[in-house]
Amino acid sequence: MTGGWRWSIWLSILVGVGLASTLHLAVGAKSIPWNDVWQALLAYDPTNADHSVIRGSRLPRLWVAMVVGACLGLAGTVMQAVGDNPLADPGILGINSGAALFVVIGLLVLPGNDMSMIPLFAFSGALVAAIGVMLLAGRTPNPVRLTLSGAMMAALFGAITAILLLLDQQGLDSLRRWLTGSLGISGSNLPTWLWPYVAAGMLLCLVNVRALNAYRLGAQVASSMGVNLLRMRLLSLVAVVLLSGCAVALAGPIGFVGLVVPHAARLLVGHDLRQLLLATPLLGGLLLVLADVVARTLVSPYELNTGIVTALIGGPVFVALVLRKLK
Amino acid sequence: MSRWLTTPRRCPGLPWVGRPIDVLAALALLLVLTGLTLYAASVGSYTTSITQLWQSLFSAEATAAQANVLWELRLPRILLAILGGAAMALAGVLMQSLTRNPLAAPGLVGVEAGASVTMLLILVLWPQALPLSLYPLAALLGGLAVALFIVALSWRGGIAPLRLILVGVGLTAMLGAVADLLITYGNIDRVESALMWLGGSLHRSDWPQVQSLLIWLLVAGLPLLFCHRQLNLLQLGEGVALSRGLNTPLIMLLLLLCSVTLTAATVANIGVMTFVGLVAPHLARQLCGDRHGALLPLSALFGAVLVLLGDTLGRALLPPLQLPAGLVVAIIGAPYLLVLLARQRNR
Amino acid sequence: MFKARTLPDSAALALGWTRFAVNPHARQTALAPEPGGRWRCGSNSSVYMLKAMGLQLQFDGLKVLDDISLTIPEGCFTALIGANGCGKTTLLNVLARMLRPASGDVLLQGKPHVQLSRRDLARQIALLPQRTASPAGITVRELVMQGRYPWQSWWQQWSDADQQAVDRAVALADVGKLLDRTLTSLSGGQLQRCWIAMTLAQETPVILLDEPTTFLDIAHQIALLELLAELRDQGRTVVAVLHDLNQAARYADQLVMLRQGKVHAQGTPAEVFTPANLKAVFDLDAHILIDPHSGDPLCVPASPARIRELDSQVAL
Numbered sequence: 006m007t008g009g010w011r012w013s014i015w016l017s018i019l020v021g022v023g024l025a026s027t028l029h030l031a032v033g034a035k036s037i038p039w040n041d042v043w044q045a046l047l048a049y050d051p052t053n054a055d056h057s058v059i060r061g062s063r064l065p066r067l068w069v070a071m072v073v074g075a076c077l078g079l080a081g082t083v084m085q086a087v088g089d090n091p092l093a094d095p096g097i098l099g100i101n102s103g104a105a106l107f108v109v110i111g112l113l114v115l116p117g118n119d120m121s122m123i124p125l126f127a128f129s130g131a132l133v134a135a136i137g138v139m140l141l142a143g144r145t146p147n148p149v150r151l152t153l154s155g156a157m158m159a160a161l162f163g164a165i166t167a168i169l170l171l172l173d174q175q176g177l178d179s180l181r182r183w184l185t186g187s188l189g190i191s192g193s194n195l196p197t198w199l200w201p202y203v204a205a206g207m208l209l210c211l212v213n214v215r216a217l218n219a220y221r222l223g224a225q226v227a228s229s230m231g232v233n234l235l236r237m238r239l240l241s242l243v244a245v246v247l248l249s250g251c252a253v254a255l256a257g258p259i260g261f262v263g264l265v266v267p268h269a270a271r272l273l274v275g276h277d278l279r280q281l282l283l284a285t286p287l288l289g290g291l292l293l294v295l296a297d298v299v300a301r302t303l304v305s306p307y308e309l310n311t312g313i314v315t316a317l318i319g320g321p322v323f324v325a326l327v328l329r330k331l332k
Numbered sequence: 333m334s335r336w337l338t339t340p341r342r343c344p345g346l347p348w349v350g351r352p353i354d355v356l357a358a359l360a361l362l363l364v365l366t367g368l369t370l371y372a373a374s375v376g377s378y379t380t381s382i383t384q385l386w387q388s389l390f391s392a393e394a395t396a397a398q399a400n401v402l403w404e405l406r407l408p409r410i411l412l413a414i415l416g417g418a419a420m421a422l423a424g425v426l427m428q429s430l431t432r433n434p435l436a437a438p439g440l441v442g443v444e445a446g447a448s449v450t451m452l453l454i455l456v457l458w459p460q461a462l463p464l465s466l467y468p469l470a471a472l473l474g475g476l477a478v479a480l481f482i483v484a485l486s487w488r489g490g491i492a493p494l495r496l497i498l499v500g501v502g503l504t505a506m507l508g509a510v511a512d513l514l515i516t517y518g519n520i521d522r523v524e525s526a527l528m529w530l531g532g533s534l535h536r537s538d539w540p541q542v543q544s545l546l547i548w549l550l551v552a553g554l555p556l557l558f559c560h561r562q563l564n565l566l567q568l569g570e571g572v573a574l575s576r577g578l579n580t581p582l583i584m585l586l587l588l589l590c591s592v593t594l595t596a597a598t599v600a601n602i603g604v605m606t607f608v609g610l611v612a613p614h615l616a617r618q619l620c621g622d623r624h625g626a627l628l629p630l631s632a633l634f635g636a637v638l639v640l641l642g643d644t645l646g647r648a649l650l651p652p653l654q655l656p657a658g659l660v661v662a663i664i665g666a667p668y669l670l671v672l673l674a675r676q677r678n679r
Numbered sequence: 680m681f682k683a684r685t686l687p688d689s690a691a692l693a694l695g696w697t698r699f700a701v702n703p704h705a706r707q708t709a710l711a712p713e714p715g716g717r718w719r720c721g722s723n724s725s726v727y728m729l730k731a732m733g734l735q736l737q738f739d740g741l742k743v744l745d746d747i748s749l750t751i752p753e754g755c756f757t758a759l760i761g762a763n764g765c766g767k768t769t770l771l772n773v774l775a776r777m778l779r780p781a782s783g784d785v786l787l788q789g790k791p792h793v794q795l796s797r798r799d800l801a802r803q804i805a806l807l808p809q810r811t812a813s814p815a816g817i818t819v820r821e822l823v824m825q826g827r828y829p830w831q832s833w834w835q836q837w838s839d840a841d842q843q844a845v846d847r848a849v850a851l852a853d854v855g856k857l858l859d860r861t862l863t864s865l866s867g868g869q870l871q872r873c874w875i876a877m878t879l880a881q882e883t884p885v886i887l888l889d890e891p892t893t894f895l896d897i898a899h900q901i902a903l904l905e906l907l908a909e910l911r912d913q914g915r916t917v918v919a920v921l922h923d924l925n926q927a928a929r930y931a932d933q934l935v936m937l938r939q940g941k942v943h944a945q946g947t948p949a950e951v952f953t954p955a956n957l958k959a960v961f962d963l964d965a966h967i968l969i970d971p972h973s974g975d976p977l978c979v980p981a982s983p984a985r986i987r988e989l990d991s992q993v994a995l
Contacts, residue, residue: 152501160606160607164607164663171656185509185513307517309513313509317509320502327498328485348837558833575805575887576828577801578797617815
C-alpha cells in the first residue's frame with residue numbers, strides 16, 4: 006500500500022473508538038443504559054445520580070485511558086522505527102520501570118500532594134532508563150540484545166523500587182496498586198499539568214516523520230539522502246521520554262501497549278509512518294479503553310488493574326509474534 | 333613469567349590441561365570466601381568474636397546461647413547463601429553459554445517467574461493447603477513446568493537460542509502480571525512475607541533447606557564441571573561443534589535442564605536472585621575468558637561470595653531491617669555490569 | 680606391509696602414525712601423474728571415499744538438493760562450484776551429516792555414514808563451516824587444541840598424541856608465531872589459517888571446507904589453496920566449495936558443477952570447464968584459454984561492450 010488512504014479503514018477505526026468509549030462509559034460497577042450515557046454527555050442534569058457518575062468519575066477515566074493509550078502507542082511506534090526492532094516497547098525496554106522508580110522517589114521525597122513536579126520525575130526516570138538501554142544495546146540493531154538489555158534495566162529498576170518500598174512500609178499499599186498500572190488512581194489535576202508535555206511529545210513525532218520514513222531504508226541510505234541522523238535520534242529520544250513519562254505519571258507503568266499497537270496499525274494502514282503516526286494514537290486509545298473495560302468487568306465488583314490485563318493479553322501476542330517471525 | 337601462568341599446561345602424568353593462573357584465582361577466591369564466612373558468622377544483632385566462634389565450633393566450653401546462634405541461625409544461613417550463590421552462578425554461566433549472549437540471565441526461561449507464581453498462589457490463596465516442608469518442592473515443580481513449556485514452545489529441531497530468549501521474555505512478563513495480580517489483591521501480611529521471599533531473602537534458613545539445596549547442587553551442578561570441553565566447543569558455533577563430533581541438540585538440552593534445575597532449586601529454597609546469575613559469570617570472565625574449565629568453578633565461587641556479601645550487608649546495614657540478599661546483589665552488581673557491557677558494546 | 684588400520688586407534692596415534700600416511704590405497708590405484716609431473720586423480724577412479732546417492736532435500740517447499748549423485752575419489756581435491764543458492768553448502772552439510780536428507784544415502788568408504796556414531800564420524804570427516812564464531816579471550820593455541828575433541832574422553836583429556844597432532848597441524852598451517860595471540864586480534868587471513876589448523880588437528884582423512892577463501896585477500900587465497908593442494912599430496916581427501924572459477928579449475932582434480940540442486944557436470948577441469956557448461960551453470964559467456972605455464976584451463980568472461988568498442992575502432 007503506497008500512499009493511498011483507505012477511507013474505509015480510517016472510518017472503521019474512528020467508529021471503533023467511538024463505540025468503545027461509549028461502552029466504557031456504560032459499564033462498570035453499575036451498568037448504565039446507553040441513552041442515559043448520551044444524555045449525560047449532551048444534556049447534563051446535575052441532579053441525576055447516573056449523570057454525575059458519568060461526568061464525575063467515568064469521563065475523566067475515559068480521557069486518561071485514551072491519552073495514556075495514545076502516548077504509549079506513539080512511543081512504541083517511534084521506538085520500533087528508530088531502533089529498527091519490531092519488539093521494542095516502553096515496558097519491555099525498562100523505560101516504564103525507570104519512570105516508575107523515579108516517580109516513587111518523587112512521591113517519597115516531595116512533601117504533601119504537590120503533583121506538579123511528578124511528571125518531571127517521570128521524565129528523568131524515563132531518560133535514565135533510555136540512556137542505559139542504549140548504552141547496553143550498542144550500535145548494531147540486534148533485537149535480542151536490545152530486548153535483553155531492556156529486561157535487565159527493568160529488573161534493576163524493579164529491584165530498587167522494591168527496596169524503597171520495603172523501607173517505607175506505609176507507602177506500600179497505595180503505591181503497590183499504582184505500580185501495576187492503574188487508571189483509577191490519578192489526581193484530578195494531574196492531567197492538566199500534563200497536556201503541554203503530551204502535546205510537545207506528539208509535536209516532536211510529527212516533526213520527525215519524514216526522517217523516520219527515510220530511515221526505514223537503513224541508516225546509510227537515509228544519511229545519503231540528507232537525513233540528519235543525530236537530530237532524528239535525539240528528537241525521537243525526547244519524544245519517547247516525554248510520551249512514556251506522561252503515560253507512567255498518569256497511570257503507572259503499563260506494558261505491551263507500545264508493542265501490540267504498532268503491529269496492529271501496520272496490519273491496517275501499512276508501513277508508511279505518516280499514516281502510522283496518525284493511526285497508532287487512535288488504536289492505542291482504543292486498546293487501552295477496551296482493556297480497561299475488561300479490567301472493570303471481569304471480576305466485578307472488584308477491579309483488576311489495567312496493566313495486568315494488558316500484560317495478560319500482550320504477553321501471548323508477543324510470543325505469537327516471535328514464533329511467527331523467527332523461523 | 334606471565335606467559336608461564338597463562339599457557340595451558342598439564343602436570344606430568346595427568347591427562348588434563350589447565351592454566352596455572354586459573355588455579356591461583358580459584359585459590360584466592362576460596363580464601364576470600366573463607367574470610368567472608370568468618371566475618372558473616374561474627375556479625376549480626378548478636379555479635380560474637382572469633383574466639384567465641386572457635387569455641388562454639390570445636391570445643392564444648394561455649395555457652396548454649398552462643399552455640400545456638402551459631403548453629404541454628406548463622407551457619408545454615410551462611411551455607412545456604414554459599415550454595416545458592418554457587419547454584420545461581422552456574423545456572424547463569426550455562427544460560428549465557430548456551431544462548432551465546434552475555435545478557436542472558438537464568439530467569440530467561442521462566443523458571444523464576446514460574447516458581448514465584450507458584451509460591452504466590454500457595455502463600456496468598458491457599459496457605460493451609462500444603463505443609464511448610466513441601467513449599468520448596470512445589471516451587472521447584474512450578475518453575476520446571478514453566479521452563480519446559482517455554483522450551484517446548486520455542487523448540488525447532490533443537491534449542492534455538494533466539495526464539496528461546498524472546499519467548500522467555502514474553503511469557504515471563506505475562507507471569508509477572510499474574511504475580512502482580514496476586515500481590516495486589518492478596519492479604520497484605522501474607523503478601524509482605526511473599527515479597528520478602530521474592531526478593532531473595534535468607535531470613536528463614538534452616539538445615540533441611542541446606543540439605544535440599546546441597547543435594548540439587550551435587551546432582552545438577554557437579555556433572556557440569558566435567559562438561560567444560562563441550563561448552564568450549566559450543567562457543568565456536570553449532571556447525572563447528574557438530575562436525576567435531578558433539579551431539580549438539582542432546583547436549584544443549586541436557587545443559588538447559590541442569591540450568592533450569594539449579595535455578596528452580598535455588599528459587600524454591602531462597603527466592604529470586606536474578607542478578608547473581610548475570611553478574612557472577614561476567615566477573616569470572618574478566619579473569620579467564622570463555623574457558624569453561626575455569627569459568628565454571630570461578631563463577632560458582634564468585635556467586636557464593638556475592639550472595640554471602642549481599643546477605644551480610646543486608647543484615648548489617650540497617651538493623652533491625654533485613655534487606656533481601658537478592659536486592660542488595662542487584663544494587664551492587666548492576667552498575668558494574670552496566671559499565672562492563674557498555675564498554676563491550678561494539679563487539 | 681604393516682597397515683596402521685589394524686592397530687587400535689590409540690596405539691596407532693601413540694606411535695605417531697596417522698591413518699592416511701600409511702594408507703595403502705593412496706598413490707597407487709586412483710592416481711596417475713600428469714605430463715607436468717603433478718599427481719592428478721583419474722576421473723575413472725574406482726576407489727572413492729565418499730559417495731552420494733540420490734540425495735533429496737527441501738527447505739520450505741523449495742527443492743535444494745534434487746536427486747544428487749556424485750562420487751568423491753580418495754586422495755583428490757574436489758571443488759564444488761555453482762551459482763548462488765544452487766545447494767553447494769547444503770550438499771556439503773549433508774555429506775558431513777549435519778543435515779539429514781529427505782531421501783538418499785551417503786556412503787563413507789562403502790558404509791552408510793549414518794551408521795557411524797557422531798564421534799567416529801568426526802574422526803573421519805572434518806567440516807569447516809563458512810561462518811564461525813570467535814569467543815572472547817581464547818588464544819590460537821586453545822582453538823587448535825579444541826580440534827582434538829573427537830579423540831578425547833572424560834578421563835583422557837589430553838595425551839601426548841594430542842600434543843603431537845596439534846604440533847603437526849600448527850606446522851602445516853604455519854601459525855606457530857600466532858599461538859599466544861587472541862582470536863580477536865588477528866587479521867582475516869591469519870584467523871582463517873588458525874581455523875584450518877584446528878581442522879587439521881582433527882587428523883581426519885576427509886576435509887570439507889565451505890568457501891574457505893571468501894573473506895581473504897588474493898595472496899592469502901592462493902596460500903590457502905596451495906596448503907589444500909599439499910594436504911591432497913599427503914593423501915587426504917579434500918572437498919571445498921569455491922567461488923572463484925579459475926582457482927577451482929587450477930587446483931582441483933575433480934570439478935563438480937551444481938545447478939539448481941542438480942549435478943550439471945562432474946569430471947576433471949579439462950573435461951568440465953567448457954564454455955557450454957559455464958553458460959548453462961552461471962549464465963556466463965566466456966572463452967576458455969589454457970594457461971601457458973601450467974596447462975590449466977582459464978576462463979575469461981566475454982564483454983559485449985568492449986567487443987563493440989573494438990569493432991567500432993576496427994571499422995574506422
